[in-house]
Amino acid sequence: MGYEWFVSQRYLRAKRKQTFISVISFISIAGVTLGVAALIVVLAVMTGFHDGVRKQILGNIPHVLVQKHGGEIAEYPEAVSRVSDSSAHVIGASPFVSKEAMLLSRGNVAAVSVKGLERGNKVFQQPFLTVRQENVEELLFTEAEGMPGIVIGLDTATTLGVAVGDPVNVIPPMFTITPFGMIPKMKPFRVVGISHHRGGFLDTFYAYVSLSEAQRFFDAEGVVSGIEVEVDSFDHANLVASELREQFAYPFVVRSWEDLFGSFLSALRLEKLGLFIVLGIIVLVAAFNIATTLIMVVMEKHKDIAVLRAMGATANSVMKIFVLEGLIIGTVGTALGTVLGLLLAKNADPIIKGLEGLFGVKIFDQSVYGMEHFPSVVNPGDVVMVTLVAMTISLLATIYPAWRAARMDPAEALRYE
Incomplete structure (x- = not known):
């Protein structure tokens, strides 16, 4: 120097x-x-x-979402298998049924998206309020006599004025034709769990039931609304979405989590x-x-x-x-x-x-x-x-x-x- x-x-x-x-x-x-x-x-x-x-965000939505434009996905077990084998980054694929509905209880009303899920979905990994701290999946997927179970968010429970174990009526935008005219379809569910993740702004929007119960209630036997895809890292979501678009052409729609919330x-x-x-x-x-x-x-x-x-x-x-x-x-x-x-x-x-x-x-x-x-x-x-x-x-x-x-x-x- x-x-x-x-x-x-x-x-x-x-x-x-x-x-x-x-x-x-x-x-x-x-x-x-x-x-x-x-x-x-x-x-x-x-x-x-x-x-x-x-x-x-990713605690409530999938990394990649596969849906069909203007309709449901039939023969979904085969589609789930194709999605699972599409990329080495895919670690899971599960079908779901989703439909907007009104929850009615004690004269109070709340609008939610009722989502039918399979056992093992990542949504159930978050904390829930249940009776005696029981596992929310066991309560939701165990077939029993009486009303089927439903899981709602804490804000929704507050709006309805319900607690764990209380019944709520689920009213989807579906009607039954009777001699007296069209009557809204309605079915009672029992609250088996309440999600209480603080600040989770998506928790209020969703309510969860079992996939089989959702298919029966929404007249969707044998079909699903879409397929949720989980990848090994959220950074690989766009790559997996691009690979799936090559396999699932129109009328299928493939979107990554960045397409949904990227803005x-x-x-x-x-x-x-x-x-x-x-x-x-x-x-x-x-x-x-x-x-x-x-x-x-x-x-x-x-x-x-x-x-x-x-x-x-x-x-x-x-x-x-x-x-x-x-x-x-x-x-x-x-x-x-x-x-x-x-x-x-x-x-x-x-x-x-x-x-x-x-x-x-x-x-x-x-x-x-x-x-x-x-x-x-x-x-x-x-x-x-x-x-x-x-x-x-x-x-x-x-x-x-x-x-x-x-x-x-x-x-x-x-x-x-």
Whole structure:
């Protein structure tokens, strides 16, 4: 590296009469540190929130959905087998029957989509309120005398004023012709479970019954409304959907979860990008401080620069001195900011809870967002991107002051000395 590295370090350690320059250097480092830390923390929170919302969505809907345009799928066991064998990424395929209906109980009404599912569906992996904490699948799929079982959401149960074990009447948009005219079809079900996943905005929309009961009730014997496909990773959903479209041509419709809710998640990604740009301005402001520091050093050290040039130092060497000085400031600030940002991002949940207990305020309401912990997921790619952006801005901030120092005329600088 030569003498340039030694000189750049000496210029950072100002003498007593140059203490102000040293203070400006410290402020520059602090600015880069805070900017990098803020970027890492905000990107981690946005990534965690994005993943949390995605998990809520995928807890109720399949990764890939296969349906038939304008009708039901007949001979569905064969279709399920074709879907299961379509790709190595497919880990499960199950048929379902779905129809909108009204739930009526105690004079209260709620609109839901009644969905008939097979045993083992991923929907039943979420927590449910049941009698004596019994398994909701056993209660729903066990054939017994009396009313069949139904599982509803907590908001739906609140609207209807029912609890586990209470009956509800299910009224689909189907009618029975009698001598007295058309009478809406209606059947009583017993609530065997209530989903209580906090913040699950799809829980309110669905009510679940067994597939066989749904087929009988909705006059759909031997047919299903569609096939739900589960893949080994939600990132493979689009790939599997593309492969299924080649096998299931029109009138079949194949949609991935991104086709159904992609616009909502795209809005979250756009918000993340916007926050990155806004907070990146903090690093940009810190870069102006770096440029200011170097300009002041150049003004203070003009005699030193002239002496170096007179002793044979090239313009490139002088420029390298000030570029290295700016890079030292940027590197130290970026390193400290990365460490601080990672510490805050990794411990975001206990920090938030500590602040809530200290000030007695509710910063993160779990019931609103439906997440057990404050969302914060550190993505290594985001950390690398923030580091590269901070270092690039710091490097660009050194160019003009270093260029001005390299162009300084030694004779002119020492004329009046």
